[in-house]
Amino acid sequence: MTRLSALLVIAAMAALIPMALDTNGQTAIGFAFVGFPLVGLAILVYGYQRWREGAFSERSRSGDDRTA
């Protein structure tokens, strides 16, 4: 899951860098319609992974889960 999320982040950044270097219609479309969904997906995948690890559970938040 971490690897998938990291791959998505790299792909999203690959859509951002050309736009930042030369903003034109093509790079802006890549940034808005490819990069943004990839960033969203990367965060969702990472959030899901953290959720499966119990990062958002009550026990984890209260600091009782010391075995995780």
Added chain:
Amino acid sequence: MDASEIGPLFVPPWAGHGLGWMSWLPIGLAALAIGIALVAIVRGRLAPPIATLGLVVLPLGAYALGSMLMLEESKGTEFCGSCHVMGPLVRSLKANDGSLASIHYAKGAVPTQEACYVCHSGYGIWGTFDAKMAGVGHMIRTVTGRYETPIRLAGTFDIQSCLGCHAAAESFRKVEEHQPLDVQQALLSGEMGCTGDCHDVAHPEEALMGGDGAGR
């Protein structure tokens, strides 16, 4: 534009300045995010604070700054002309072909670096907001190919863009046709526009037909 070729006085103050830090900041954040992501791919796991930084915080920061950059840069005439269908319109502006838009451009009556944006966005923050929303619509239509030529303005042109400069001008007020109150009301209510009935359409028809290349 090279100052040594045309003289330093004729280089607009905006030329070459750009938004350096606004470009490099998102690239810097992106580079850091890529670095952390590469480590994550190699190791398969990262400490949660580092993973959250590299896979959430830095990408979000890079995209927030990138969005600001895009919003700013998309005001540029060159940006508009970089899309296939808009290329001929920007070329027509620069060619000084006698069209209303090119006359404004050639005389410097609109800031040449943001000519499209200045005329096609209304006044105030809602004008900017509407222009950005319309821009997103243009991008979607460009990607999906859902547009027809000759391209037409969606809705009516906001004549406040014209009046912003012309309303207080003596030469505009002196024109007899601008003086009747019913004409003024019709213009302000949007029943009547500046172009079409009295003034020529701002862009030549052949430019509105699209073209085979970008205008950059």
